[in-house]
Amino acid sequence: MRGVGVRLSREIAIIGAGMTRFHHKLHADKTSRELFVKAALEARGSVDNGFELPEVEALFVGNFSSDAFEGQIHMAALAADWLGICPRAATRVEDACASSGVAMNVASMAIASGAYDIVMVGGVEKMRGLRTEEVTDTLAMAADAVYEVGAGFTFPGLFAALASAHFAKHGSNWEQLAAISIKNHHNGALNPKAHFQSEIMETARKLGERNDMTFEDELEFLRSPLNPVIAHPLRLFDCCPVSDGAAVLILAAGDVARKFTDTPVYIRGIGQASDTLALHDRVDLTTMNAAKIAAAQAYEIAWVKAKDIDVADVHDCFTIAELLATEDLGFFPKGEGGLAAENGRTALDGDVTVNPDGGLKAKGHPIGATGAAMAYEIFKQLRGEAGRHQVDDVEYGLTHNMGGSGATVSVQVYGR
């Protein structure tokens, strides 16, 4: 079945962006509302010609499960309350790990419809209140609870199964996944907002000293018991960490954006598609159909092709997910994503830079905040404000946010 794309009848601009650092300990003393407020205040402060929170006409908040993590639902109204912008309409969006990527689309459509001129959109997750097993259980809620989790699949297990299928059909391998992890840690080391800010060799040296081991190179460390198998073939360094954090964007209709800044970043195209929750209901386990369709929609609206994209933030909850995304978004032919990563084609100076901020792997993945944090990164990249991980000559950027094991995908294409 073909997807149904959206027409954007007004220009949509990002005029400000803010995010907390993503981290597992730093925000131990904060709740979701406080993290969201922190990111929102940074977004307000980033608007070149000044911005006051009451100028926000509506609020959209992506949130995966403050229900399970904090015993708190109703996150959007709570955020509006603590931002002091009641009685503005506040809407929570939940599409698993794609919650704030979808919220970006909903916010864009809210402007395109003419309903609002200025909206705030963001995402937040506070995950570290639970024990690891409880986090594993909560994450698994994004899969089919009855027929997948009931059968024994964990969330990493589903992606490990996808990796097994891709390896078998396309001859890709774990070393290619390791290349993705090494690249994303390298980028994270250049990003002050990232959860992990160290090269893998630095971690290898530190952990090696503690365990009386030395490593010649990254692969030797990544093959060692210090990088345990979580779900074969995925090891710890193939998985994103559990992080707390929030990210917030301020969007404005094109005709009012210039009042706030001379350098807005435009959302040129959006796309979104769904797929079966359960992997066993899909025809092909080596491709994410929702990503292909969402990307095709966004490219068509933006009048660009995959080869026009200079920088992309893609949803690498697991290394195999980045490999799949780079193929499904059309950056590389099916089966060549792993090789492309291994050959540096997705590096900061590659053909198309993927996850310059470290990706979910190194930047962290406070689930509901991830889609918005991707938009934050592309906003900075297109304005030349990304700092040490700035990519040269960026004309078009893309974000790809995935829910569950691909049952929801949102894509946005950005330009200046």
Added chain:
Amino acid sequence: MAEFTSKSYFDFLEEGRIMGSKCMSCGTVHLPPRPICHDCGATEMEWTELGGEGVVQAVTVINVPLSKMEGRCPYAVAVVKLDDCPSISGLVHGVKEGGELSIGDRVVAEFVKEGDKTTLCFRSS
């Protein structure tokens, strides 16, 4: 006739039967059973019994478990394509280390009762 629900599916497993829903319009078989055809959208379904033999389509061995599986690691879970059509997920018994079970390996169904629930599992054949 039993409704095409998860309750019916698990009740049949309890009897040692794998039952799917078959579209009366296009013949597509759905497992787990569902009331609307994936392929043609028709809503007239009938029950059909499936054999328990199949082939591994995707597989992993899990070392960090769900809380309900604590103490049982490592365990293998696979997406299995049954010979008479659809695919389904299930534990695969008798696999301890990664690599012992590969894509394309044949498996056969086992009905495992734990507490008051019977689940569909597999064993290397």
